Amino acid sequence: xxxxxxxxxxxxxxxxxxxxxxxxxxxxxxxxxxxxxxxxxxxxxxxxxxxxxxxxxxxxxxxxxxxxxxxxxxxxxxxxxxxxxxxxxxxxxxxxxxxxxxxxxxxxxxxxxxxxxxxxxxxxxxxxxxxxxxxxxxxxxxxxxxxxxxxxxxxxxxxxxxxxxxxxxxxxxxxxxxxxxxxx
Numbered sequence: 001x002x003x004x005x006x007x008x009x010x011x012x013x014x015x016x017x018x019x020x021x022x023x024x025x026x027x028x029x030x031x032x033x034x035x036x037x038x039x040x041x042x043x044x045x046x047x048x049x050x051x052x053x054x055x056x057x058x059x060x061x062x063x064x065x066x067x068x069x070x071x072x073x074x075x076x077x078x079x080x081x082x083x084x085x086x087x088x089x090x091x092x093x094x095x096x097x098x099x100x101x102x103x104x105x106x107x108x109x110x111x112x113x114x115x116x117x118x119x120x121x122x123x124x125x126x127x128x129x130x131x132x133x134x135x136x137x138x139x140x141x142x143x144x145x146x147x148x149x150x151x152x153x154x155x156x157x158x159x160x161x162x163x164x165x166x167x168x169x170x171x172x173x174x175x176x177x178x179x180x181x182x183x184x
Contacts, residue, residue, distance in 0.1 A: 015143025023141035
């Protein structure tokens, strides 16, 4: 079965965004996000980052799509992302079907769900979810977007390659990278 992983950062109240932007400035955490969602084992392939319409609209136009990855938008209200290299699908199921069949399956290594809240919820509930990479920030921020409640059948796992386990310190804030997987 085709699988995907989720990646997000949240504050102590599970906040993930405010007014279409990140509520914090944590450059090292952002570099981790970039590395995790971009690195591939096969240099001929790239990863896909799948996001909802609002998350896509929050990507600054001047920056274009998230670099080095195939950006994919899920939306029932728009048919065109405004960028010919960024496909739009009506559902996560439709996007996964396209990403895991030729020609895209020859080019894509891993699929990452990158937001927002409704897409995270749908993805966590899917049997295709192979893990949640969640940065837990030990602070509270003003947020209007939140990470959904994590189902009780997920548990934290340790020793995941490329995921530092020690407490991170940046800009007077501490945070920890965590990985959750479904209990077997």
